[in-house]
Amino acid sequence: MNTLFLPPSPGPTRRGVLRAAGAGSALLTLAACRSAVSHSESDEVGASAAPRRGGTLTVAHGVDFTPALLFSQSSMSLPQRLVFNTLTRYDDDLRPQPELAESWEVSPDGTTVTLRLRRGVTYHDGRPFTADDVVFAVENLQTPERSAQLRSTAEAVTALDKRGDHELTLTLAHPVGNLFDLFEFMIIPDRNTVEEALTGDRLVGTGPFRFDGWRPGSLLTFSRNDSYWQSGRPYLDGVEIRVITQTDSLLSSLRTGQSQLSLGVVGRDAATLKDDPQFTITTYTTGNGCSYVGANTAVRPTNDKTVRQAIAWALDRERIVEQAYGGFALASAAPWPESSPVFTEDNRTHYRHDPDRARELLRQAGATDISLPLGYSASPGNTVIAEMVQYDLEQVGIRTELQPYDPANAQRRLISQEMPALWTMNHGFAQVTPSTLAVSAYPFNEAHNTSRFQSAEYTGLVQDAWRRADPLDEEALDLYQRIADVLLDEAFIIDIAVLDIVQVARADVRGVTLNKFNYLTLDDAFLA
Numbered sequence: 001m002n003t004l005f006l007p008p009s010p011g012p013t014r015r016g017v018l019r020a021a022g023a024g025s026a027l028l029t030l031a032a033c034r035s036a037v038s039h040s041e042s043d044e045v046g047a048s049a050a051p052r053r054g055g056t057l058t059v060a061h062g063v064d065f066t067p068a069l070l071f072s073q074s075s076m077s078l079p080q081r082l083v084f085n086t087l088t089r090y091d092d093d094l095r096p097q098p099e100l101a102e103s104w105e106v107s108p109d110g111t112t113v114t115l116r117l118r119r120g121v122t123y124h125d126g127r128p129f130t131a132d133d134v135v136f137a138v139e140n141l142q143t144p145e146r147s148a149q150l151r152s153t154a155e156a157v158t159a160l161d162k163r164g165d166h167e168l169t170l171t172l173a174h175p176v177g178n179l180f181d182l183f184e185f186m187i188i189p190d191r192n193t194v195e196e197a198l199t200g201d202r203l204v205g206t207g208p209f210r211f212d213g214w215r216p217g218s219l220l221t222f223s224r225n226d227s228y229w230q231s232g233r234p235y236l237d238g239v240e241i242r243v244i245t246q247t248d249s250l251l252s253s254l255r256t257g258q259s260q261l262s263l264g265v266v267g268r269d270a271a272t273l274k275d276d277p278q279f280t281i282t283t284y285t286t287g288n289g290c291s292y293v294g295a296n297t298a299v300r301p302t303n304d305k306t307v308r309q310a311i312a313w314a315l316d317r318e319r320i321v322e323q324a325y326g327g328f329a330l331a332s333a334a335p336w337p338e339s340s341p342v343f344t345e346d347n348r349t350h351y352r353h354d355p356d357r358a359r360e361l362l363r364q365a366g367a368t369d370i371s372l373p374l375g376y377s378a379s380p381g382n383t384v385i386a387e388m389v390q391y392d393l394e395q396v397g398i399r400t401e402l403q404p405y406d407p408a409n410a411q412r413r414l415i416s417q418e419m420p421a422l423w424t425m426n427h428g429f430a431q432v433t434p435s436t437l438a439v440s441a442y443p444f445n446e447a448h449n450t451s452r453f454q455s456a457e458y459t460g461l462v463q464d465a466w467r468r469a470d471p472l473d474e475e476a477l478d479l480y481q482r483i484a485d486v487l488l489d490e491a492f493i494i495d496i497a498v499l500d501i502v503q504v505a506r507a508d509v510r511g512v513t514l515n516k517f518n519y520l521t522l523d524d525a526f527l528a
Contacts, residue, residue: 049510055527056238060253062264063379063407064217064243067200071146073428073517074411081519082222084187084205088180090516096180110175110469117166121229123190124210130165136191147415149440153182177471178433185517208234208523218243235526260506266381267328270502283328284501290335291385293494294423294443298452301367302421308491310361312351314396321497324384329497334484335430337498342434342480350488358396374400375423377410386424414442414450432516434480435466443493451492458486
């Protein structure tokens with residue numbers, strides 16, 4: 001067996017591989033170009049401020065909690081890490097660090113993983129955390145009804161063998177390069193109350209805060225877990241998440257002090273606060289979100305690849321980045337951030353703003369007098385993107401009718417393949433192991449994507465890339481580029497921009513972080 005848990009590296013690496021000694025298996029590690037860049041000098045003050053116990057942090061969020069989506073990653077996932085823990089957590093270089101798993105070993109062929117679990121951890125109701133809870137968490141994600149994007153990775157686990165209460169071995173059907181993506185994605189719920197969790201009545205975990213209650217459309221409240229396994233944490237007495245769906249109201253809530261933190265402020269609005277000493281603006285630029293236009297390949301005329309390519313040429317990505325995101329994004333025709341081994345400048349600029357070329361492609365396709373529905377998730381900021389896409393398409397002769405969906409309905413439509421000819425939303429999963437995007441994200445899933453796109457070539461490439469024990473060897477990198485070639489050519493998902501996650505906080509808020517799946521982490525947060 002080869003130990004894959006190593007202490008953090010002394011400094012960041014651009015592209016690294018965490019290798020098992022003497023073995024070819026590896027865990028992908030990527031360096032963030034900038035994991036967090038602050039636009040306020042108040043960060044320097046915060047760095048020297050000593051943690052202080054007490055107080056309630058009020059978070060303004062643009063979408064409501066959706067209990068039915070508890071085990072999937074979406075814009076409703078913000079509270080997950082308050083109540084629950086995960087097995088591991090990536091650092092900025094995608095090196096897994098301990099959480100509920102203290103250490104781990106992977107066999108040379110990549111088909112078994114032994115986890116040693118943290119002792120002394122209890123659920124909020126006092127029940128001890130054991131290996132049975134990890135067994136349940138994996139089997140829970142294997143259930144199709146959970147709509148978990150990483151279900152394919154969970155399903156690769158064919159056996160879970162306990163060795164007492166705090167050690168177990170996972171046997172895999174084949175190597176999977178994104179196993180530690182699963183370990184960070186998968187919250188570990190209380191197996192006795194999971195059905196109550198799915199209705200929002202009761203959330204029981206091992207996390208830093210206890211769930212107190214939820215008023216749909218309004219408020220979620222949490223209180224300090226005094227029995228948390230991290231000694232002295234959390235510092236906060238409580239957390240409130242206020243649901244504020246209007247963009248203007250979200251910004252106003254911060255300005256007036258009604259809320260102290262938000263990760264939902266639109267980039268162009270956040271830019272207006274960057275010189276205000278009352279606020280600290282932090283941007284996470286590792287690519288945990290991309291805006292895109294999706295095309296339904298089962299209906300006319302978007303079943304024609306030439307029409308989809310015309311749409312890709314019609315979009316003015318640079319204008320959208322500047323006007324809609326205030327510069328807090330990277331215009332890109334491909335989904336991967338600069339920190340990814342798949343990123344290339346050629347991929348990023350494969351489609352540029354070229355209305356004449358778009359019109360010519362539509363002419364070649366015989367697509368004239370086109371009028372199409374354009375669906376979108378009506379959360380803060382998404383309306384303006386839909387309107388800008390509508391304008392760009394109109395310039396090349398494609399009329400669109402905007403169809404707003406509330407965020408929960410948009411997510412349901414995405415999962416169940418009920419989107420119209422065109423839609424625009426955000427997707428994730430390009431920020432972790434490259435194969436995860438195409439086996440896990442609903443818009444890209446090779447077996448069951450929202451666009452209803454099917455291709456034996458695409459499926460073969462994705463499966464080959466995903467089943468590699470070493471996700472960063474030369475063959476893997478070649479497979480990733482070939483996947484990128486298919487995505488760009490087929491254009492069933494037309495990426496617009498890799499988004500920065502913009503965190504706006506009052507100047508007295510310290511220690512807030514996110515994990516790679518956008519779960520808000522407040523273990524070390526405090527009010528200075």
